Amino acid sequence: MADTHLQCRNGTWYYRRAVPKHLVQAMGKSMVFHSLHTTEKKKAKKLREIEDVKWSAQFAAFEAGEAQPASDVAKVAIGERELLELVRAYVERNSRQFDERETAIPATSAERRDAVENIERDISILRDPDDLRADEWIGAIGGKLLAEAGQEPKSMSSTNDARFAEVVRRGLLELSRRKLAHYQDDFGKVFFDAEFDPARPKPLRFEELANQYLLMQIEEAEANGMSAKWQDKIKAQVTLVRELIGDDTPVSAIDYDLCLRARSLLAKTPSNRTKIYPGLSLEAAIKKAAEEGRPLMAPVTQATYLDTLRGILRLAELKRLLPHNPASTLRPLKRDAEKPEDKREPFKLEQIKAFFTGTFYQSCAPNAPVPYAKADREWRFWLPLLCLFTGARPNELCQMPPEDVKCSANATWFLDLVVAADDDDDASTGQPAKTLKNVTSRRKIPIHPELLALGFVEFAKAKQKAKAERLFSGLKKDKYGNWASYSLKRFRDTFLPEAITVGPKQAFYSFRHTFRDALRRSKAGPDTLKALGGWSQGSVTSDNYGDNSDPDLHFEAMTKISYPGLDLSYLQPAKEVTE
Known part of the structure; x- marks a missing residue:
């Protein structure tokens, strides 16, 4: 039994399927017809099965009112290509039939002369844009080809009609010129119009x-x-x-x-x-x-x-x-x-104060009546503080091993961070951040005195002693290798909105933007901005010379970072009393 959904034309297999009658008006056509782009019948059968499923789903979507006809962009482009293939197949089929007929039945000189005159007249008609006979001829052949393909001329746009008519005209002209060459014993050319070159490569989709x-x-x-x-x-x-x-x-x-x-x-x-x-x-x-x-x-x-x-x-x-x-x-x-820098807003000082003196941080105080003692206390406590007082990206901190908390020869404690990128880095540009998996670039950030007073160095030392792989060992990386994903989700969905009213342009990344504002308030120079936060203020040749990453150079600038009205002394560990 023949496969009614498959049709072979000029060696290429096509998918052909009637649109249900009750959907013809909605879909704007009565027949689905397009190339499967293969000359292999076995492959065409497999592709037909896929097309059957796809179009059955499409018909069901139309019945449910959940789908719309394809855009004009797709209609015009796809229609033109398939219609051009129809005309090409017509030209090759008729050209082949003519060659076979003329070889079997040689014409007399008189017959050839009459045939040449008729063909020259046909060529003249096709080349005259005002000759109505050409319109009738083109319309008849075009209508026949459309009918064979299950298409309806009235379902096509006027622009597409005109383009298709021009392709048909060129096809008929190509056939006439081939016949004329044959009768004149001119076998120098296989084709005259490059569009109808039998050896042409298939157009790239x-x-x-x-x-x-x-x-x-x-x-x-x-x-x-x-x-x-x-x-x-x-x-x-x-x-x-x-x-x-x-x-x-x-x-x-x-x-x-x-x-x-x-x-x-x-x-x-x-x-x-x-x-x-x-x-x-x-x-x-x-x-x-x-x-x-x-x-x-x-x-x-x-x-x-x-x-x-x-x-x-x-x-x-x-x-x-x-x-x-x-x-x-x-x-x-x-x-x-909006300017890129305006797409994310920093936290206001009032929000900073409310967040770090709220219920959670109150429960972290050494003398809290009801201490916070859940397993995720470490990252929940330190991550906002580190972002606020270092400007580091969340993923840089969450992926950091304890050994990256170091002390310089001049007794400056600093974070030796492997540079990473977060979603927020490309939020202002929309471009995907080209994060390197094997990146070796590092940024050395001196630890703010406030973090020292809160016992961050002691916390890191304890992690080093315990041989922990990461500073915040309770976190796991996501499928993209980002260690901060879970913590950011918890802050976004729960911790931040529970503590403060978060603005539409505010998120956990706003801590990093807040740190940059604090740098501006402290009159930090371009070198400090680049060294501490990785924010470049333009490039000059001198930027490539010397070691701008030395934490000792920027410790004084870090001490000037402050948030007026924020007092975290209540979170400082109790000092041991020595007798």
Whole structure:
């Protein structure tokens, strides 16, 4: 029994399936027809099974009102490619039949002369844009091809109609010129229009180009030890860009207009779309988000996806698949009104005071009537204090072994931190942080006198004596190797909101921003900003000379860090009384 969902044309297998009658109007077509991009029947059968499942789910989604027709971007691009393949197949089929017929039945000189005159007349008709006979001819052949493919001309846009008509015209012209050459015994050319070159390579689909780009990015990331999280973000960006452009879009068909349409779609895409609307197509998610009033993707995040599109098309440019990059100047529709430094707000002094004198820290006082004694006391107690008085990133502190609490030759205690990146590092730019797994860069931060008074050095020494692997041994790293994930979640969901009212732009990272504000208040110079927090104030040649990481150089600057109104003396360990 023949497989009604498979059809072979010119050696290539196509998927063909009728749309249920009650869904034809909603979907805007009566037939699903597209190439499976294979010449192997066995592979085509496997792909057909996948397509059956996909389209059955799509039909069910339409019946439930949960799906919408594909975007105009995808319709135009996919339609053009498949229709071009139909015309190519028609030209090759008819050309082959003509050659076989003419070989079997030689024509007389008179017949050849008449045939040449008829063909020359046909060519003239096809080349005359005002000849109505050409329109009738093109319409008849075009309608026949569409009917064979299960398509309906009325379901296509006028723009697509005109483009398809032009392809049909060129196909008919190609056939006529081949016939004319045959009758004139001119066998110097196999084809006349490059679009109908029988030996032409198949046009590269955008999906294939995007995957090539992704493989290059992942290969580079692995060679340079980039974090798994960075790699996952790149994969997510490429996946969305493929949806915006359309997997089946020929790379050669991508122009500035298509890039503009992609940008418009991106501007309507809801934030966290895959989490909020898992399984929904991009178009369906956009419609649902608009109905529910969901926030849209931030301009800075949109820019990262446009950067990815630009990178993919740059690859096409380098491979000479495109004459230029149509996305080279593309920017988000809406400008980002916020400066990067304004995207995260520091805590106010009143919030700092309320948090560090609240119920939890009161329970940590040496003479507390009800002492806090849970297993997670260590990181819950020290992490906010360390971030407030060192400006270190949470992951830098959570991954730190006790041995990295050191003392210089001049008796300056400091944290010898391995530089790491957190989610907040790329929050202002939207770019995935290119964290190195084997990073060797270090930052030496002198320990603030307040931390010394609270007994932090003694705490670290006890951990060293116990041979603990990390300062906060109760924490475990997440799948991306981040040791701070759990603690940050607990502070975000419970500890911070229980103690203070957290603003919309505030989070645990606000402690680091608060430390930077304190540095500004102390009039710290660029060298200190860079050495203590890793904040660069621009680059000059002298930055590369000398050792700016010496903690002795910056201890005095650290002593000037203060938070007016904050008194933590009640948390200091009781001093032993000596007789």
